């Protein structure tokens with residue numbers, strides 16, 4: 001099952017040098033299982049040929065409302081009605097102005113105006129020069145189209161074709177693919193704030209060594225993405241991992257358990273949910289040597305003195321807001337045996353309503369996982385699946401419990 005199986009996307013292209021990225025975007029949408037109907041403005045055809053987009057979408061590309069050879073004489077009405085999502089990428093400043101005023105003098109603006117607003121999401125991926133982006137007229141028009149129900153995806157910052165550097169770059173094709181997938185997910189956490197810990201911690205011994213573990217952070221990052229897809233504002237407190245931040249997620253990097261506790265304390269007051277997936281080191285060295293400890297040192301590694309780290313989840317779970325259930329806490333238990341008993345015991349010990357068990361050696365670094373979801377009345381297994389699928393199921397489960 002692919003993320004966009006059975007989804008029909010209208011991909012609109014306006015005149016912008018970013019059109020070259022739309023070829024890759026089209027390919028990614030098709031690879032993800034979607035059927036893609038490309039519609040181009042005349043200006044877009046100056047930047048990339050309809051033939052290129054036709055080859056990648058495997059469908060005739062539509063460029064004009066006056067084309068008497070198209071199969072559908074009412075294409076301008078039907079195109080957006082048949083779509084699950086309309087995505088305009090790139091969306092030029094001129095096209096945003098047209099949308100803001102309800103103008104409909106070409107096929108693309110026509111189909112946007114004829115789109116059933118409540119049924120078909122319209123995503124706009126703006127692309128323009130920084131001065132055009134920051135111009136009050138553009139910002140005013142963006143506010144208008146957003147108020148009219150379009151989703152403005154924002155822009156990247158960086159080097160522009162014109163030589164300037166700044167805001168206005170179209171988001172990358174992979175980010176746009178994620179946005180399309182996200183907009184199709186149920187918004188079960190709309191307006192909620194979710195705080196997630198992920199990855200291992202690193203407890204320094206000296207400037208070149210430390211105590212850590214094999215957690216990759218993949219499960220926590222997948223949950224961050226799934227929570228954001230579900231409409232939440234997500235803060236991800238990440239230990240040392242080499243993973244890309246899911247688009248739209250605020251990331252706070254930390255190294256040690258104490259830093260992780262500090263970051264969680266800073267963000268917890270506004271959170272509705274804490275999902276603690278981090279594999280926090282249980283112990284840390286009492287003192288960190290300021291220089292590399294040599295083999296022949298007077299303080300050999302065998303006599304390393306450790307102290308227990310604070311338990312972030314248990315601490316938060318005892319806070320007044322968590323006890324009043326204004327803050328819903330979810331923990332993860334990475335075990336190697338007796339998964340159900342260990343997860344149940346850990347749920348009680350940490351004082352959280354929901355504990356998710358998984359087998360540590362089977363999950364660390366893997367793309368798939370199996371979860372055991374344990375609460376006060378029983379348990380449920382989520383069978384082996386990609387971590388993102390499991391994350392979406394878990395988010396639905398959490399949302400259901402919060403609603404209840």
Ligand code: C5P
Nearest residue numbers: 276277278280309310311312313331332
């Ligand atoms: O005790 P254990 O490490 O097995 O507990 C696992 C759960 O507790 C995870 O949710 C983990 O993120 C959280 N935890 C924590 N702070 C610690 C240890 C664990 O938040 N110091």
